[in-house]
Amino acid sequence: MLTEQKKIINIEENPNSALILAAELFQAGKIFIYPTDTIYGIGGNPFNEKVADRITKIKGRDESKKFIWLLSDIERVMNYTEILFENHIEFLNKIWPAQVTVVLNLNSRTKEILKQNTAAIRIPQNEFCLKLLNEISRPLISTSVNRSGHEPVHSYKQIPDDFINDVDAIFHNSLQNVNISSTIVDLTSEKPILIREGAVRFVELLQKFS
Secondary structure, X not given: OOOOOOOEEEOOOOHHHHHHHHHHHHHOOOOEEEOOOOOOEEEOOOOOHHHHHHHHXXXXXXXXXXXXXXXXXXXXXXXXXXXXXXXXXXXXXXXXXXXXXXXXXXXXXXXXXXXXXXXXXXXXXXXXXXXXXXXXXXXXXXXXXXXXXXXXXXXXXXXXXXXXXXXXXEEEOOOOOOOOOOEEEEOOOOOOEEEEOOOOOHXXXXXXXX
């Protein structure tokens, strides 16, 4: 078990050991805070019901709300989703990796496991995230570090002290992340629909859709 001192890991000091530890925590059904290409996220295995429940309770959020997933590449996205339109794949290849989250239909196997029809997915533009995602070869929960109703944090120094006891580890760097959440687009039907304007303007995304 990690000591409190070892629970806080600067990924710039020893990136390889930080990467290995994060992957081990994921495989063990633990949860951790980590930097992304937008704000800091709380991560864990979305297929582990105890992990998802634990993160929901920490945030004090509505249990019906689903978490964003991070994945490393389009091929792995296709392992969990059902994309009916060829131009949707072209669109995703044009926009990712980026600060853009896309709601996609899940395939029948994933629907059966998770008892949900869609998932919001992003390929992040962040070196640590991408290396970790390649290491675990599975989706990683990415939800903002905050209690429900409070502002999310985009700097390690903003992480509340009480979160240290709530999670199994905190991975951080010295950089201040983008102080804005990802743009969310619904791509479950033929044309993209804006759900939330964030780090990337929707009009710019539409220019890449054909």
